[in-house]
Amino acid sequence: MASLDYLGENASTTSDAQRARDEYLEIFETIAQEKLHANVSCKLTQLGLDINTDFCAGLVLSIVERAAAFDNFLRVDMEGSAHTQRTIDLVKRVRERNPAVGTVIQAYLYRSEKDIADLLTYGCRVRLCKGAYKESEDVAYPKKADVDANYVRLMQMLLSSGFYHAIATHDPRMIGATIRHAAANQISKDDFEFQMLYGVRTDLQRRLVKDGYRVRIYIPFGNDWFPYFMRRLAERPANLGFMIRNLFRS
Numbered sequence: 001m002a003s004l005d006y007l008g009e010n011a012s013t014t015s016d017a018q019r020a021r022d023e024y025l026e027i028f029e030t031i032a033q034e035k036l037h038a039n040v041s042c043k044l045t046q047l048g049l050d051i052n053t054d055f056c057a058g059l060v061l062s063i064v065e066r067a068a069a070f071d072n073f074l075r076v077d078m079e080g081s082a083h084t085q086r087t088i089d090l091v092k093r094v095r096e097r098n099p100a101v102g103t104v105i106q107a108y109l110y111r112s113e114k115d116i117a118d119l120l121t122y123g124c125r126v127r128l129c130k131g132a133y134k135e136s137e138d139v140a141y142p143k144k145a146d147v148d149a150n151y152v153r154l155m156q157m158l159l160s161s162g163f164y165h166a167i168a169t170h171d172p173r174m175i176g177a178t179i180r181h182a183a184a185n186q187i188s189k190d191d192f193e194f195q196m197l198y199g200v201r202t203d204l205q206r207r208l209v210k211d212g213y214r215v216r217i218y219i220p221f222g223n224d225w226f227p228y229f230m231r232r233l234a235e236r237p238a239n240l241g242f243m244i245r246n247l248f249r250s
C-alpha cells in the first residue's frame, strides 16, 4: 500500500494553499480511477495553517470529504513543535465533521503520551514516528535511547487501544518490539500497519509483507522537494550518496 504526499510546506499565499488543495482533490480521484491501494498524506502549513487557521480547516475539510466520498483517508503529517498543538486541534475539529482523517505523533516529544491518550478518547487514527525536526531539549528527548524507549511505550499504547494505527519506522528494534507486543497480546496482523519511506530499507519492507504484515510506503512527489530532502539528509548523511547514485542511474 502507499501514502502519496504532494511535496510542499509553508505556503505563503492563500492561492498557493488552494492550489495544493486542488492537487489533493485530484489525487483522490486518480487513486479511485486507477484502483490503487493508496491514501494521502499532507502538511498543514502547505494548506495555509500559518496564514489563517479557519481558512486551513476549510481546505482540509474539503479534502477529507473527498477522501470519505471514495472511502479513503487523509493523514495529516506532523511538523515542528511550534505546530503540534495547532495540528492536533485542527485535526480534532475537522474530525468532528468527518472521521476520514488522522494525524501523526512524534516519540521524541515529551508531550506525546498525553497527546496519544487524548487522541484515543475520540478514536483518532495515529501514525507513530520518532520525529524528524530539530527540536530543543525543552520539548524533546535529546538522547536517542530515550526516544526509542518512548517509541516502544507509545507503540504499546496504540496497539492495545483497539483502533487501527500505523507504526512508521525503519528501525528493526522498533519493528521487532511491535511484532512481539502484537503476538503477546493477540493483536492480529490486520489490526495495524507498518509504514516506511519510499526507497528506504526495501529489503525490510518486502520481508514484512512476506511475513503477512500490512506495509504502507510513503511516497513524496512534486517539485518542492528541498525541505523534505534536507530532513532525510540530517537524519542520515549517507542519503546524499544514495540520491546522487540514483540520479545517475536513471
Ligand SMILES: Cc1cc2nc3c(=O)[nH]c(=O)nc-3n(C[C@H](O)[C@H](O)[C@H](O)COP(=O)(O)OP(=O)(O)OC[C@H]3O[C@@H](n4cnc5c(N)ncnc54)[C@H](O)[C@@H]3O)c2cc1C
Residues within 6 Å of the ligand: 076, 077, 078, 079, 104, 106, 129, 130, 131, 132, 133, 168, 169, 170, 171, 172, 195, 196, 197, 200, 201, 217, 218, 232, 235, 236, 239
Ligand atoms: C511513513 C513515514 C512517515 C513519516 N512522517 C513523519 C511526520 O509526519 N513527521 C515527522 O516529524 N517525521 C515523520 N517521519 C520521519 C520519522 O520521524 C523519522 O525521522 C525517520 O523515519 C527516521 O527514523 P526511524 O524510525 O526510521 O529510526 P532511526 O533510528 O532514524 O533509524 C533506524 C535505522 O533505519 C535506517 N534508516 C532510517 N532512516 C533512513 C533514511 N532516511 N535512509 C536510509 N536508511 C534509514 C537506518 O538503517 C537506521 O539505522 C516519517 C517516517 C515514515 C517512515
